[in-house]
Amino acid sequence: MMPDQLNTFFDPAGVAVIGASANPAKLSHGVVRNLKNHGYRGPIYPVNPKGGQILGLRVYPTILDVPDPLDLAVVMIPAPLVPEAIEACGERGLQAVIVITGGFREAGAEGAALEQRLKQTAAHYGIRLIGPNCVGVLDTHTPLDTTFIAAMPSPGNIGFVSHSGAICGGTVDWAREMNIGFSRIASLGNQVDVDIADGIQMLQDDTHTQVISVYAEGLPDGQRFVEVASHIFRSKPIVMLKAGLTSAGTRAVASHTGALAGSEEGYRAACHRAGVLVVNSLQEQNDLAIALASQPLPAGNRVAILTNAGGPAALAADELDRHGLQLADLSRETHKRLATVTPKGAQLANPVDMLGGPEAEMYQAAGEILLADSHVDMLMAIFVPQAITPVDAVAHNIVAASRSADKPTVCCLVGGESISEAVQILNGGGVPYYRDPNRAARALGGLKEYAMLRDRPEFQPTPLPGIDPAKAKRLLQSAWAQTGRGFINAEMSARIAAAYGVRIPKSGIATTLAEAEQLASRLHYPVAMKLIAPGIVHKADVDGIALNLQDTEAIEDSFEAMVGGNTEHQVMLQQMVASGQEVILGMQRDPQFGPVLMFGMGGLFVEAFKDVAFRLAPLCAEDAQNMIAETAAGKILAGVRGRPRGDIDSIVSTLRRVGQLAADFPCISELDINPLIVNEGSGGVWAVDIRIALSQVPL
């Protein structure tokens, strides 16, 4: 569909409210009131079989009676009646409908069936549908307010898309107190049609929106979310909060929305790929959004702090450090100039401390000097109200200073009762305000984080040489025929991986002792023997592995122990490879985001250290390099304490090959290489043990 159709939700030619009530206590009355009082310029058509007038507007008995222009309907009637109303909208030729009514999937099986009917009806008529179970949308610029939220935020450039309607209401209440402007707010509810990815697209298409803020509970079509976001994040930052990451949160979300929750690892890997800034609370989300909405991006990570109190400046410095930012080293020229505009005794090293009672004007003068210093990338102004200096004047002066340079400026006022007016001045003047120095520092960290995200290289996976998809497919089909759903045997797993160029020690399968002895001498001693038997996956648990077998006698002993007379048992023999650093490489298919790759330290350390990194598959080389570098395993492989460097390039290649295999064959639900033995220098890697699980027929 065209973006134009989604734009209708925010800039309709006429709006009908189906189920509008004349009773001011009803929410459906509130919607008509908001449309009327919050400045919508087109015609408003209340629809109610009772007829009459609402707020001076003529009430139409049905949607079919409503005249043109009309291209948006807001539905607020009892759930069982909604599908019919949608049908009527379709007959009326509408292509955009918002269903505010709740009582669908979130209310149990009956509601879910109703929701299905809703969905089918909308699809039948080509209607784009927001909701059900939402509070509608608003646009401060057109302006349009289809919600029953008491007030509108001021016009601004933050767009907010939310799963939850309540959080939209809370956000508006907060925005008004803080004097924060929003462009569009959309509550999506159960998302039978318009989902989070569409929501992001709607904000991308809006010229007033400069920052995209998202609150999500589930992300059913996670892969589409990644695709949409990754095309948008370089032009507009996307700040995202998701509930239901921990097991308790997942349980809470499930009972609330019935939304399917994927893994936290999958979510984080997806946001990484999508270029999304991940936040963990509403406060952090708003704190970051207001900085991104009002400030240019910093060229570097050097921060100047201008303050009238040392304590909060030191707290800010601690937090800057935690986010990879540093205190700027001011130039000598700056010191000299600061001395002429600050009180006697002021500390001119960064943080610049003008002591307890500076004049308000000093904030402008000193702020401009700091912003002019080429060693300074960002400015944080801190003021603790006291008896002498008027806080509102300080706020005005900080706003003035911020306009002297194209560098980010944020402000922290440590106070409460006395600062409410100053908060309005700052936020209104384009300098984001924070009550706590740590929050101001975190916001600057967010600006830097986004600048780095925006500048990262395009994701362009180059083609992999030496992969043979046709062969892999044949092997997978044969494995499926043998084993069906679940883990396939080690030998077959190894051959499939080898078809994608993963380096595997030479191996073969033997059913009799004679075959085993022959195979061993062909492979050359020493060899490893692994049991292959139906239903046995963790070979180590059943004495199903014998390493370093040196001669026929050893082969005999191990074969006897593993196979005995059991005709269902076979053994796999494998060349022994030299020891090296052991790492683990894995892939799990996330129900929301598709294949997620894992890399980490092998052996004992997986469980004790949880030293693992995750990425969505497939990977480009840079992704794989970063993934390895994130882990302690990566640091050890890079050569700590004069230790030889491991063959990281070969791990990168293996990660990419496994990622491509997973991307090419959705039938693979799980893949583990444990261990992958990493040789020194450019000695390559050996995938010594591979397990592949299938979940569906290979196509």
Place this chain on the structure above:
Amino acid sequence: MMPDQLNTFFDPAGVAVIGASANPAKLSHGVVRNLKNHGYRGPIYPVNPKGGQILGLRVYPTILDVPDPLDLAVVMIPAPLVPEAIEACGERGLQAVIVITGGFREAGAEGAALEQRLKQTAAHYGIRLIGPNCVGVLDTHTPLDTTFIAAMPSPGNIGFVSHSGAICGGTVDWAREMNIGFSRIASLGNQVDVDIADGIQMLQDDTHTQVISVYAEGLPDGQRFVEVASHIFRSKPIVMLKAGLTSAGTRAVASHTGALAGSEEGYRAACHRAGVLVVNSLQEQNDLAIALASQPLPAGNRVAILTNAGGPAALAADELDRHGLQLADLSRETHKRLATVTPKGAQLANPVDMLGGPEAEMYQAAGEILLADSHVDMLMAIFVPQAITPVDAVAHNIVAASRSADKPTVCCLVGGESISEAVQILNGGGVPYYRDPNRAARALGGLKEYAMLRDRPEFQPTPLPGIDPAKAKRLLQSAWAQTGRGFINAEMSARIAAAYGVRIPKSGIATTLAEAEQLASRLHYPVAMKLIAPGIVHKADVDGIALNLQDTEAIEDSFEAMVGGNTEHQVMLQQMVASGQEVILGMQRDPQFGPVLMFGMGGLFVEAFKDVAFRLAPLCAEDAQNMIAETAAGKILAGVRGRPRGDIDSIVSTLRRVGQLAADFPCISELDINPLIVNEGSGGVWAVDIRIALSQVPL
């Protein structure tokens, strides 16, 4: 001195203000105004050579002219005049003086000299002195306000001690907006006499104070702080924020106060020993303090959430999980009862979601039912304001519910403009309010954390058998005589540790090849050889270690390589011990907190994983066990993946012995055992290589 003398600061019989000005724009006028207008009941004596009247009060030319009753002076005259004023106070018989004036140590060398004079004069007269460079103190109960901060907070039970005066002002401003009561607020400034430890003691001695909140920059007498806090934390929680933990923060603090900063590890180890709750921001500090000040402690970690919006509840559930709390499993009885008091369609599983528009009274009814459930230890009420339910009524109902049980209740209102009155109702009614669900969850986590701290066993290190302090002293003195300051040789280090019962492989020193061969055969082959030479500490860097020497030939080769003809070189021979898990054990003497012990994984992993735990020395057995259990090394030693368990008891013993050695001998500045080889089962440990550094003459 008696606590009574410190109490004078908050409950004086009469107060003189030295340097009081008649000019209302001067801060010294503000102090007289606050004393007068904020309810102080005793006589107020402005002191100024100009005489006259201030605010209707007679001005005395000097402190000597002031009549009784008088036992507190507040000094606000230029810094150079302060020492003389203190002397006059001493002559007048005062024992409590607050110096608000700045311009001392924080202003450079001249100021530091002035501060020394101040200190000496106060000590000479037995005067307890707060400041200089502070904003004074206030007590809302006596009441007394010696600051120039514009307003007083309401009476309450949070006591606040702050290094920084500005942060006191910001806190008062915040407290008034939020309707949070305080008992005492003390700004300590440069702390020439009364320091943070005294401040904590002053709040402990105050019957109105129930929570001790501390903001510190430096902690010069860290050991006294630990001693005082560890005696107090079981009766009153101590919530502490310290600036200057990272390198940037330390730099900011140093330029601001000239305070000496110790290591972050030392600080955290000290707070652990002292039973102090560590927070990282002003916001977190206030959030925790208001919960501790108003709520009983929870009996367990099970939380019920009552909400009108699913989203914020899910965010809260995520954050609860991060703090080790869980969603309570409600009883069947509770489900039944909830069904009778909540709207139709409400979700009765925890989180209990009453949907968008519950009646306000439902918060009381459902809240009481939840608090009555024996599966519930704590309640979080969440409300997102909307058009239907009056938020103030909801607040009243939540307060009412909280009074039905002796269990913690906190409240989160997700909003802004519309909630200011509700915030006052909640905080005033004893239910702490948070704007963000994550903050509410963190506060509940803090309550649980304190409950666990309070209930932890007393710190009672039992005597260690098999230590020989006299022998250790002789060896240390002999080492000092040989080497002086710095690292002493490996053989001597090993003997000193052995005197405290650390298990060391048998060893000896040889100067000639013949001696070496004799020694080796006495020790039994195989042996290790280590070079002992002046100025060489890291033996591995100079080929100064040879392991696993099997025979005289090997001894000859290695001796030749290490000693050659160099008469300054000797070798240490040591029995080889069997391999085992390698760990590291270290001690560094922190300038503020004394000996800090470190334990972690050895080998390559120290640098890559930073898997280390820290504690103050000496240790009791439980401390050492917890310290080991905190690390991944500890998990591996406890036997992951069916691996044999390492001899953890012997590590505990070694940690305690090293801790005791460090505590007994302040001359030891540093000690490392790297590696400590840990055998399986009860096979003991071997301290294979020990380095000890001395910083002063052993006494």
